[in-house]
């Protein structure tokens with residue numbers, strides 16, 4: 001059996017175990033008692049730092065409005081790391097539920113949900129794209145369709161050592177659209193996990209706009225200043 005198959009079997013087993021044990025009343029973070037079978041206990045929920053304000057990324061010539069549900073700290077950081085690197089979709093669902101609440105409260109005129117893509121190679125290595133997972137959850141519970149036509153063509157791993165401006169430029173040619181006819185004049189919600197400099201989200205939004213989208217709203221779970 002190939003390594004990939006073993007990896008998938010392990011992942012399925014892990015998910016099954018999570019489903020079997022998800023009915024108990026313990027917090028996914030601290031294992032403490034959680035009322036009414038909530039995934040997070042009251043103590044952990046109190047540590048979630050909400051980010052209420054929306055903000056702009058880009059410059060006055062081209063800017064996009066963005067919103068993050070939380071700041072990237074403590075519990076949120078832990079939940080994101082588990083979703084991103086440990087195949088923990090229970091944590092993914094906790095985060096997606098908070099995002100859904102934000103979508104329902106803040107975005108009234110969305111036609112489509114898009115997400116920040118990974119390169120084929122990166123997605124093959126991880127097995128999934130966490131932003132796609134979040135976008136599909138939002139689509140499922142908001143009845144807004146998800147569109148998977150944003151493509152990342154190049155990996156941008158070696159950003160270390162580059163200045164802020166260089167990082168920004170380095171991203172320029174990484175994204176493209178397949179099938180731009182589907183996004184013409186549409187209002188699009190662009191989903192990502194964490195926003196830091198905003199370069200990734202900006203370039204994705206830029207490509208959507210260039211290919212005929214109307215308004216683009218960026219939504220991430222968290223915003224980080226580092």
Ligand SMILES: [Zn+2]
Nearest residue numbers: 027030041044
């Ligand atoms: Zn807890």
